[in-house]
Amino acid sequence: MIDRRTRPHCWGISHRIDMKVLALLIVLGVYAVAAKQSFHGHRLVSVIAKNKEQLNVLNGILRTGEPWVDVWSFSGINRTSEIRVPPSSYGLFSRLMRTAKIPITIMENDIEMLLERARQPSLGPHEQASPYISWSGGYTTHTAYKRYQSFVDIMDGLKSSFPNLVQEVGNLSPQTYEGRNIAYIKFGTGGSKPAIFIESLIHAREWISGGSIMYFMDRLVSRYSLDADARYMLDNYDIYVVPVSNPDGYEYTHTNNRLWRKNRSQQQGNCRGVDLNRNFEAYWNTVGVSNQCSSDIYCGNSVFSEAEAQAIRNKVAEINSGGQTLLAYLAVHSYSQLLLTPYSYANVRPENAVEVDNVARLMNDALKAPFGSNYQWGHGPDVLYPVSGASDDWAMLGGGARYVYTYELRPRSSNPGFSLGPEHIIPNGYEFWLSMVAMACNMNAGAPSC
Numbered sequence: 001m002i003d004r005r006t007r008p009h010c011w012g013i014s015h016r017i018d019m020k021v022l023a024l025l026i027v028l029g030v031y032a033v034a035a036k037q038s039f040h041g042h043r044l045v046s047v048i049a050k051n052k053e054q055l056n057v058l059n060g061i062l063r064t065g066e067p068w069v070d071v072w073s074f075s076g077i078n079r080t081s082e083i084r085v086p087p088s089s090y091g092l093f094s095r096l097m098r099t100a101k102i103p104i105t106i107m108e109n110d111i112e113m114l115l116e117r118a119r120q121p122s123l124g125p126h127e128q129a130s131p132y133i134s135w136s137g138g139y140t141t142h143t144a145y146k147r148y149q150s151f152v153d154i155m156d157g158l159k160s161s162f163p164n165l166v167q168e169v170g171n172l173s174p175q176t177y178e179g180r181n182i183a184y185i186k187f188g189t190g191g192s193k194p195a196i197f198i199e200s201l202i203h204a205r206e207w208i209s210g211g212s213i214m215y216f217m218d219r220l221v222s223r224y225s226l227d228a229d230a231r232y233m234l235d236n237y238d239i240y241v242v243p244v245s246n247p248d249g250y251e252y253t254h255t256n257n258r259l260w261r262k263n264r265s266q267q268q269g270n271c272r273g274v275d276l277n278r279n280f281e282a283y284w285n286t287v288g289v290s291n292q293c294s295s296d297i298y299c300g301n302s303v304f305s306e307a308e309a310q311a312i313r314n315k316v317a318e319i320n321s322g323g324q325t326l327l328a329y330l331a332v333h334s335y336s337q338l339l340l341t342p343y344s345y346a347n348v349r350p351e352n353a354v355e356v357d358n359v360a361r362l363m364n365d366a367l368k369a370p371f372g373s374n375y376q377w378g379h380g381p382d383v384l385y386p387v388s389g390a391s392d393d394w395a396m397l398g399g400g401a402r403y404v405y406t407y408e409l410r411p412r413s414s415n416p417g418f419s420l421g422p423e424h425i426i427p428n429g430y431e432f433w434l435s436m437v438a439m440a441c442n443m444n445a446g447a448p449s450c
């Protein structure tokens with residue numbers, strides 16, 4: 001069964017909001033998050049809105065968001081939304097739900113235990129039996145989630161070890177809010193070829209996306225001399241990768257709060273963080289966003305207000321101004337196992353939707369092949385809800401990319417959700433690898449087919 005009901009990174013909401021709910025939430029106030037946050041006693045609950053009034057109540061919760069509750073996935077009428085509720089908020093939350101006649105299903109009583117359990121291996125027997133899982137022929141290992149500095153060191157190492165396959169390792173401009181460099185790598189064999197641009201970890205807590213991308217990068221160069229697929233990709237494309245697009249947020253998930261999503265820029269008062277995937281110039285601040293900093297879908301106080309979003313915009317502009325064709329743009333997130341096609345902002349399709357969809361179908365088939373993982377592909381707002389200011393729409397509207405896809409990688413559901421164990425890096429990375437091969441082989445790039 002394919003779960004159509006969750007979409008953690010791109011929840012959409014209407015602009016309508018139940019003002020009574022909002023007032024209640026404002027009364028609750030905003031408090032600072034302590035260092036190294038524990039999630040003991042935090043519940044993971046699921047709720048389903050059966051009508052528009054109930055949906056408005058859930059919308060109100062989403063738009064106020066952290067720290068009183070944390071919406072892990074949000075969806076429409078008759079679909080499941082999943083919310084982390086701290087113990088201090090549970091009384092108010094349950095009263096709100098009771099008043100709105102929305103039943104609560106408790107999926108997990110202690111999210112710290114969920115995070116703890118994620119440290120135990122959880123691959124299925126099919127995956128455990130697969131020879132792909134023992135793959136160890138690469139430049140680095142893929143058995144643990146890496147810190148940001150490791151990503152940087154490994155990219156430098158790939159350049160030193162494979163100088164004919166890595167053209168550049170450098171930093172985007174500007175730096176992050178906290179003064180970190182945002183590292184990128186350009187794979188290629190020389191000359192100017194159609195470009196593929198991959199962005200991941202723009203949402204800090206989606207660790208599996210960075211792990212899978214690292215596996216992809218490693219495999220691309222480690223297997224070049226052995227693997228026709230790797231050769232095909234590198235002989236026909238230049239591949240730019242920004243594996244950690246939000247380094248401040250990503251480090252914060254390692255040091256302070258495992259479930260942090262946004263960047264770390266200072267906003268009103270003590271409030272920190274903008275949802276970078278709502279900050280791009282693509283019908284910015286029109287749908288599926290919040291204007292409150294406390295929300296995890298806060299779109300910022302102006303379009304491209306955030307350094308990290310500017311940095312991606314500037315790199316894509318540089319590629320375009322260099323005369324290179326930006327053929328494809330991938331935004332890699334987790335979780336829910338979805339492959340989403342543009343546009344995200346509304347029920348509107350690009351003029352080349354047929355070819356975009358044909359390639360998506362082939363990518364999805366390739367992704368499922370090794371382990372039978374259930375992914376769903378489709379147009380974002382059809383699968384769920386519209387959102388504005390997302391990088392995928394901007395890549396097509398402003399960046400000129402012809403093929404644009406948003407991945408939501410493993411797992412399918414909120415248990416384990418963001419706390420997916422690192423033993424999934426290789427199988428999920430391999431699934432991603434196969435789908436990228438399918439994309440590269442089937443885009444109309446003027447390249448000979450695979």
Ligand SMILES: [Zn+2]
Nearest residue numbers: 009203333334
């Ligand atoms: Zn995301």
